[in-house]
Amino acid sequence: MVSLTGEPAGTAGARGGGRTRSAGWPAAVPLLAFTALAFGIPAVALLLGAFTVRDPRTRAPAFSTANLTESLQGNYLETLVSSVQLSAVVALLGAVAGTFLAQAVVTSRFRALRESVLTASGVLANFGGVPLAFTWVATLGNSGVVTRALGLDGYGWSLYTFWGLALVYMYFSIPLMVLVMVPAMDGLKPQWREAAGNSGATAWQYWRHVGVPVLAPSLLGGTVLLFGGAFAAYATARAMVGSTVPLVTLQIADALTGDVLVGHENIALALSLDMIVVAGLVMAVYLPLQRRSSRWLR
């Protein structure tokens, strides 16, 4: 890009001298204006609403942090914690499973295996939402095929629990982890391993001092990504468990559709704000890590 700065004089000049530096601005305006409108206004509304309490009788709005305080107490806090726990479990188990699967694929000599696992991962990582829930309900739900074939209900199995949900969320989390880890593992050069081996390192020492440190940013970044995905998921949980597992997304939806006390309407907004703070923290961890891992993958 830098080397080209001399060239545009021709075109820019033809267009009229003074506008050289800012020639592109107008073309970006529609996008920025649109985002300000469609994303900015709801964001501001959310922020204002989260700090507003309406008087139950007069409906006069007043500034207050009562919503936020309430959203971090009792039942509401429980849903938030439960969501964070579920996301953490999914992220950790998904990251471990995805990493092993990625390693199995990367070290395989069979190109077809590698290509088909990667393609399948690309599809399954996007396979969330409602269809995912029903696929699992048909498999391990109360009258699911596998449940009945193995008589699992006799052992007290239920898909509509915390661990059932974790099992289902893993279905899109593991493929996502594979997609993150395969490029990183391809970046592990065989020469490093040979060099370590020639210097007398055991396999454990190689992984401890070379492999894992190089993969660390991708590992952490992937884990964080899985956390974010599980944390934000709503459709799967709604279609599958209804409200039997307390989750903050389900709680927000209930509060939004009117399942709250008069005067507490804005609790949904406060809970949303809590969620954004958690998701924001997660992304704040992810972005620098992604930049770091891309350094090794050139």
Added chain:
Amino acid sequence: MAAVTPILPGETAPAGPADGPGPPAGRSRRVRPWRVVVLGAAAVYFLVPMGASFWFTVHNEEQGFSLSTYAEILTAEGFAASMLLSLALAAATIAVVLVLTLPALLAVRLGAPRLRPVLEVVCTLPLVVPPITFVTGISTVLRWGPDYLAATPFWATLIAIQDETFPVVLVLAYVVLALPFAYRSLDAGLRAIDVRTLVEAARNLGASWPHVVLRVIVPNLRSALASASFLTLALVLGEYTVAALLGYQTFPVWIVTVSGSNGRLSVAVSILSLLLTWLLLLALSGAGAKRKKDPS
């Protein structure tokens, strides 16, 4: 999503992960048991739900094997209407998102590189904000109507964008949700071609700006535009949260509604929508492969 690896047609067995990983690994000279275990467990975990849910839709204790559930889909009440609504929303979303992002990205490449960080942040934010919080914000704005705007022209606008037959408000939301994917696809596409030279050549030959964009840039970006469109299509066809909470009967919302009365049907539709995603993404990686083969 951007990480979907392009596959060259000749290299891939189209069977997906179904070609059993067990036996080939076993034949390998250095047998690594852990790899067989990992691949076997993954095959069971990922394939059993697909097989089981298919069995669920075709097997019935009274009639035995029958594909009648799939025949039911087309005539099921609400299917056609919700599918058409989702497709119309997808078409509108794709058009708007491309019309917005392409000029902005060209601008960043040609004239205003300092805008790039701004654009990057704007197009990453929708990934950070969970859809459910986004819809909370939207419904708050929609509820402002009766409170603050009843006497202003905005009131009519707010009513108009919530029209049942074609809810523009959903298009607005979906464009925001699709921005990150469109931005990444198009940015990667633009990186692969020499935009500046193309534009300068065309301009020096006397082409107008609309001509440059439509006849020079767009044809060169076909595969990137296709991938942005496919990803957006997949997103809109699968989106449940926003539509459900704003109360519109789009395709995924319909699946949930119908599951109450006909579980078998909803599972059948779920399987078909998985197949649709497969096809869309395979088409997408096919387009990517073509781009790679082009001599550049």
